[in-house]
Amino acid sequence: MSVTFAQGFSAAGVSAGISAVEGKKDLALVVNDGPLDVAAGVFTPNRFCAAPVQWSRKVVADGHLKAVILNSGGANACTGAAGYQQSVDTAEKVASLLGTEAQSIAVCSTGLIGELLPLDRVLAGAEAAFAALDDGEQAGADASHAIMTTDTKPKTVELEGTGYRIGGMVKGSGMIAPQLATMLCVITTDADVTPELAREALSAGTSVTFNRIDVDGCQSTNDTVLLLASGASGVKADPEEFKALVAKACASLARQIIGDGEGASHDIRITVTGAASEDAALACGRAVAASNLLKCAISGNDPNWGRIVSSLGTVPPDVAPYDAEQVTVDVNGVRICEHGGAGRDRSEVDMTPREVHIDIDLNAGDAEATVWTDDLTHEYVHINADYES
Amino acid sequence: MSVTFAQGFSAAGVSAGISAVEGKKDLALVVNDGPLDVAAGVFTPNRFCAAPVQWSRKVVADGHLKAVILNSGGANACTGAAGYQQSVDTAEKVASLLGTEAQSIAVCSTGLIGELLPLDRVLAGAEAAFAALDDGEQAGADASHAIMTTDTKPKTVELEGTGYRIGGMVKGSGMIAPQLATMLCVITTDADVTPELAREALSAGTSVTFNRIDVDGCQSTNDTVLLLASGASGVKADPEEFKALVAKACASLARQIIGDGEGASHDIRITVTGAASEDAALACGRAVAASNLLKCAISGNDPNWGRIVSSLGTVPPDVAPYDAEQVTVDVNGVRICEHGGAGRDRSEVDMTPREVHIDIDLNAGDAEATVWTDDLTHEYVHINADYES
Structure with a gap:
């Protein structure tokens, strides 16, 4: 289910040949089909933050996103101007497929630091993911698999609010430190919320969850948590309930990261x-x-x-x-x-x-x-x- | 050679039955035979500092020490008033053997946190060590063996100044963090120095050596570095040379800790x-x-x-x-x-x-x-x- 549990979202997870693991799903696309395109994001404070973090932080600043594209198999971190251009090219490709602007597309990458992505494969993968977009259970599951690296299992959450739903997925297993212990996370909701409420709920939720787990004290260059709201339920969420549910979703996903910490036995x-x-x-x-x-x-x-x-x-x-x-x-x-x-x-x-x-x-x-x-x-x-x- | 390399020092290392390892040397005694009894110390900033640290910090404050007794096989940390009394009793025992006051005796312990020492064995060991005191090479070597825990080898240093000598020993392999990465260290010199110069040289020397190594980021409750000066060479040390040599001794010992870091291959x-x-x-x-x-x-x-x-x-x-x-x-x-x-x-x-x-x-x-x-x-x-x- 994952991100497609909330109404108004379609997703896909495909194998684009980015990962070194033959045939592994390594590219996910999550699209907000509306009617709203409200979004909020929190990002790693690392000074060597990756190109996709620099891009996504910029485009989510206005409180709106239409879609997120995520890849495993490469972090596109410490890759300079060429790496940044790869994030821009990726966003532009998704935007053209969806008939919107690149400013509406967030980009997330995870994997080895310091190498450029195989951009042709990312762009071809974006086309394949676009073609596979679906709002069903399997599509959400595919997306949650596509973002895994050393994770041994996908990590998802589904919660019911009063008349609306929250879904989510996260990847993360190592390089998990308290500021911000996440790697990549996408939370979706069909509640009708303002960008301000989305931002407030995400900020408060992450501070007591993702910011309070620690696998190895090592902070990532790529940590990104995004909250997307479609408003498809038509229900205006009660702010307190909504904040509590977003925090609960973050807590569930954070707990799953700890449960899948690299090599952990306790x-x-x-x-x-x-x-x-x-x-x-x-x-x-x-x-x-x-x-x-x-x-x-x-x-x-x-x-x-x-x-x-x-x-x-x-x-x-x-x-x-x-x-x-x-x-x-x-x-x-x-x-x-x-x-x-x-x-x-x-x-x-x-x-x-x-x-x-x-x-x-x-x-x-x-x-x-x-x-x-x-x-x-x-x-x-x-x-x-x-x-x- | 270790601590007996400098003139005016005798030492011993004996097996007192404190360590869980049958027959391991586990108790060391280092005595400053004078004519001076100048000393300086630096200690762990850990708030759960061990009883011997609390005792030794107090007695070295006046810049004078006659002897140091050190044991492996138990840290006497987090042992409350009873643990503190063990350090006092140990100092009093050594003082009575040497015909001096307990305030002149530093105590150092290393090993498992949270358990009292087998005091009867420590006191009997003090007698055995006193009987074995010698200013020769073997006695210094024995002392450096007696303070080892997970160390795989003794760590010692010998340096020549202009007319005086510096010797030293250290134990440390794990629970080594930058503030203060040492566990237990005794440096001896036969130079004629004031308590002020001893303090200054030790503080400056540790800050760029023991405070700049890190095996596992874990700070000890028992870290202690002591510098003892006998003045037996009769040579007033040039302050700058002396500080440089103390720093060099600290650097050598710190480097040896890294070379013997727990499980390290690089x-x-x-x-x-x-x-x-x-x-x-x-x-x-x-x-x-x-x-x-x-x-x-x-x-x-x-x-x-x-x-x-x-x-x-x-x-x-x-x-x-x-x-x-x-x-x-x-x-x-x-x-x-x-x-x-x-x-x-x-x-x-x-x-x-x-x-x-x-x-x-x-x-x-x-x-x-x-x-x-x-x-x-x-x-x-x-x-x-x-x-x-």
Whole structure:
């Protein structure tokens, strides 16, 4: 279903020969058939952002998009003026097929950094995708497959609002850091919303979801999240409900990224409570989520709380005031660290579930935040030592 | 030789039964036999710093120490008041053996966080070490072995100044982050120096060495670097020469830590030039050194410059102003990234040497900085998934 779950959208996913994997679907097209063409986007803050990010950030700025074309098999990042021209050419091709202007077409790319795309294949693929456009379930599924790289499964979401729908797809498995942990994501809705509401909902939704997951602390050059609204349901969405649903869609997709993190054998939820502020809680959660040593311990089924508190200890006091001797840590419900020291025995913790819950109470206030990460495994190293090298 | 290379020092390394490894030397004693007892120390900024760090930071504050006792096999970190009392008891034991006060004895511990030490064994070990004290080569070597944990080899240094000597030992292999990447280090000298010069030389020396290496981005609770001066040479050191030599000793020991980084198959030197300031160069170097993706690529002998520039791209412009399109990257002398895009082909880079040189020119100024890191291997994960779990 994915992006075609919402009315007013057609999609396609085709094999264009861009990916090094023979026959893999590697080009997706998502078209907003209207009546509205409202859109919003958030993008990587990376200073080496890719050509398609530079292009898409510009064209979505006015709050409108007619379509998005996405490819795997090449990031078109660090490719200079020639790379930028490839994004422009791609947008122009899609625009001519749809009878609109290039300014209405967003472009997303993912794959190896530093190489130009095989543009002829992208343009031929755009024609094939255009010919395959359909608003059915299979078309949405095809699109969600076409954006996968090291992902082992497609990641999609479908939600029902009051009289309208939200659908979405995301790709992402490695190079996932909290700002902005996504790679590529397209969320569609048939609700009738203004560009302002779309922007507000997407910004708020990503800040507590995609910005709070961390597979490997590595920020991508290509991260893009787009929200497209067709208005095809004819229903004006209640702003609060709509924002809540967009956040829920983002949360579902972010959780699926963690569930498919490169080589991961455990999904780790880190919740920090008792913080002086949400920012303090978030800083502590992110510090713990970034610890390679902890992530290795978890992969070895070791609830090593020493590696949790030593990570907490790196957060400056002005960012997160707390007293080390008041901190408690529970892993999977067992309080193995109390008053900043040893609590119940680590052997009491059941580490067999894939999901591991780390609950940290700073006992320094009422604010809290949750971040997600993955464990660090042999398989992660294997994937990233050998990826298209 | 290690710490006994300088005159006026005796040392010992004994097996006290603290380590889980049967028969491993796990307790070291370094005594300053004078005539001076000048000392300086730098310590981890971690807020969960260990009991021995709390003790040693206090007693070295006056610029004088008579001896240092160090143990592997347990960090005595996050052990509360009971742990602190263990450090006090240990210092008092050594003081009584040497006929001095506990305030003259520094204590260092390394090993698993969160467990108390077997104090009876530590105290009995102190007696054995005291009995074994010697100023010869073997005694220094024994001490350098006794502080090893996941280290695969002892790390020592010996340098000659104008009429005086500097010796040193360090342990450290994992949980090595730039602030302060050391674990435990003792540097000795027979130069006649003031506490002020000792402090200044140690602070300056560590800032450009131990603070610029990064094995895994994980900061320890126990990091301690101590400098002890006996004055036994009778030579008043020239301040500039002395500072330069202490920095050289720190650099040698820091380089040895990188050479023995957990599971490492490549030692990676990252030099950032053309920066607007040294801080800017350092921030860029550290960002690259912290990239798990790059470190995996290097372990796979892949000079993946996309992962270098995507890490550079995370450094905020106010910290390091540069134009992405002016950045060049050389790996082992081959310019594989030019104008922020692809340069010469990656296949031209010879990745067979253990040492990998990454030279980044920001073309934004005249400042530079060098940081060292290791690659990220299967073996690192293996060591840290299974470490005393």
